[in-house]
Structure formats: structure tokens, C-alpha cells
Amino acid sequence: MDQQQAIECFSAMAQESRLAILKLLMRKSPDGIRVSDISAKLDIVPSTLSGHLSVLRRSGLLNSKRNQREIFYSANLEAINDLMLFIVEECCDGNLGSCEKTFQLLLSKTEKA
Secondary structure, eight states, X not given: OOHXXXXXXXHHHSSHHHHHHHHHHHHTTXXXXXXXXXXXXXXXXXXXXXXXXXHHHHHTOXXXXXXXXXXXXXXXXXXXXXXXXXXXXXXXXXXXXXXXXXXXXXXXXXXXX
């Protein structure tokens, strides 16, 4: 991921509803969730939700697929992994061992879930 792509991703997440949408889709990965369910779970009216989903999709953070009349959205895990790597790859002059505590915390949280 280059710097411009990272800026677009962070910009897309820099809004309360969009961040909540992305976190919900992360929880529902890899299968995704219907737009109507996103709207209901986050109490966002469909017209507003559509705009938020468009911003997130344009940034590359979401995938969408149509199943007849319904659209399912899911987090683009590859893009999110690339974004996380973009943040840590230059940490401590590329010595990722210095970030070991961060990685251990992430792993311990996922093991508890």
C-alpha cells in the first residue's frame, strides 16, 4: 500500500458511523452482512448508510456482492492487512521485533474471542 492509498483509508475511517460500519463488518468477516442488517444494527437510515458505504468502498476497505435483490458488504481483509503493515513496517527502522508486545496483545485478544 502506498501513502496515498493509506491516506484515503484513514480518511474514510475518520468518521464515527463509518468506523462503526467497518468494525461491524470486521466482526462479520469473511461472510459479510446485508445492507438492511447494517442499517438495523447501527441505527443508520438507508440513505445515509449508502453514502457511508460508498466512501468506504471507494477507499478499498470494503467488498460488496449482490445476491438477487440484496447487497452484502464485507471488510476487505487484504486491504486492512496492507494498511496495518503500512503503519508498522517502518516502526523502529524496520525492526518489527520492537512491536512484539503490540502483536502479542492483538493475538491474545483474538484468542479470547
